[in-house]
Amino acid sequence: MSIDAWLPAPVGNYLRATLIDRAHPLLLSFDAGWHLRDVQGDAAFYGIDTGDPRQSLRELQDLFIGLPLDDHQDIPFVELANGRSAHVHLIVDGPGFHVLLLDAEDARARERVQQQLGHETAIAGHEKSKAIGKLKEIRSELEHQRAALEDANALKNALIATLSHEFRTPLTSIFGYLHLLERRIDGSEHATQALNAIRRNATHLFTLAENLLEYGRGESAGSTLLHPVEVDLAALLRDLEAMFRPLAEDKGLAFRTNLVLDDAAPPLFDEVRLRQVAINLLSNAVRYTARGEVSVDIVWRDGKLGVDVRDSGIGIPPEYRDSVFKPFNHGGPSGRKGAGLGLSIVRRLIEQMQGSLTLDSQSGRGSHFHVDLPPLAHAPANAGAATARDATPFHGEGRSVLVVDDDPDIAHLLDALLCDLGFRVQVADNAAAAIEAATRQAPDVLLIDVELPGLSGNAAVFQLRSHGYCGRIVTLSATPTREARDASLRAGADYYLTKPLDIDQFVGVMQRAAQVT
């Protein structure tokens, strides 16, 4: 039914006028050969120049390439040369046809907004998926690398532990026999010089090995755990003096020490680290001083420990003040005398102990390193056992000691040292023999190496204690860690000593062990 049949005439006229107004119809009439016969409507609205319509008409003609012209055609949303969008219709009329353009710009604009949003969202979603995939790949790679690093780190730690043991055991022999030889020479200048050279080089080797191992430990969590003990500062200073006075005097340097104990509270510090700091500073001071003196002052006052190491050596020019604290530094005036690790390790150790380090130096006139250390909070109840000692002369006076060490050099050294002290010494080279001998003879003191082949020293100690052995037990180990010390003490040892053996400390511990039995 025609719309005019049911619409009131005014409504029909209004509707027609409105729709035509909105559609902006343009009617182009052609004959069968695409010759323009008539134009009705606003051609300029669609960018068609009626004065010279050839280009526009060619473009219209292109739209119908390949399509039959004897049938109606409808091509929606065609973008025209002026950018407007139109619905283009071809309407057959006898031998010719009309091309009708209806405005589609508003509809296209609405459609474009919707589609643009959808497409951009889809493209962004694809990029996001790719990015997430890439992140997953990176994460997986990082996990893989982390696992590899952990393996490498575990290997490194195992290597360092092994190296530590391998370094300390022979150094124990060297220092121990050096001690024995120094006691036996009869004033021969030549022999004294030779022994000083051995001590100097052994000390250098020891410091170098300790520094390399400390550097190798890096900043891993285990290496930054502090082991506070009550430090016998007088004993520490004596050890430093014993170690460096011969070296200084060998170069013709004066060596001066000073100790101030103005605080009644026990000085709680990580003794291993403190000792390492002082040894490194003194080692440098002696090495880089050709004439004059080297001094060390230890001051325990107002809850703070001060360590001052002064020398009259070559000094450090201002431009090298930072670089001397970097590892493997050889850029300073000192050239390549050492490994270049000492000061970097000193700074690291002091930072680990929450302390501070200041350097005052004048080129050609010497250096002054000042260390300030706050005390650590807690000391384990038995941690001081291994360091307690008495400086009074001591003789074993017939006390019996069973020495257990699988290294014949060490066993012989301990035998000689203890005989010197007046002990009656018996030696065993494995844990089983030690258990048997200790059970049978009940020596006053058992001195046993922890790292024995087969049954460990700790296991032997545990078994002896569980069978009622009541003598004093001193364990000797190449592992200078808190964990190793605690393990020995838990097994039943009374004292824990580390290699290389500090002779004074060893004497003090053996004295105490013999006295309390």
Added chain:
Amino acid sequence: MNAPAHKVCMLGDFGVGKTSLVARFVRSTFSDKYLTTVGVKVDSKEVVLANGHPLKLVVWDIAGRSALDALGVHYLRGASALLLVADGTRESSLSSTLNLLMQSRNLLPDAVAVLAVNKLDLVERWEVAPSTLAELRRSLPVFETSALSGDGVERAFADIAARLSP
């Protein structure tokens, strides 16, 4: 004498660069701003064939789609050639394009079909593997193109023109 004219339809998923390829081919221009095509935009360019004869390519830049709907079919009618376009950085767009080719074969069984894998300038981010294109080359001409730099664009259209020449 007028050059013979052939209708060439650009066919491919949205955002693969169909409009940009046409702009590069017809006007030697490029814009990196993405504006989705609604409906169709018709351009033309006359090319000279190897035999010296001119040929007019009337290029229909059709709105992107992943499947052929009724409107898409409407636009394809009368086409002599299809320039299928995929985005090398989106492997899914290659699947869509090949799907469109299969669907269009019902309507245009004899139309020339050439594949342009676009965005060669972003080749480091391509998901489409060289081996995939090597495999596709066994069944249709494939061109790696960049509407941004123009690489491969002329060659793709020239190949279509050559295949359309009488």
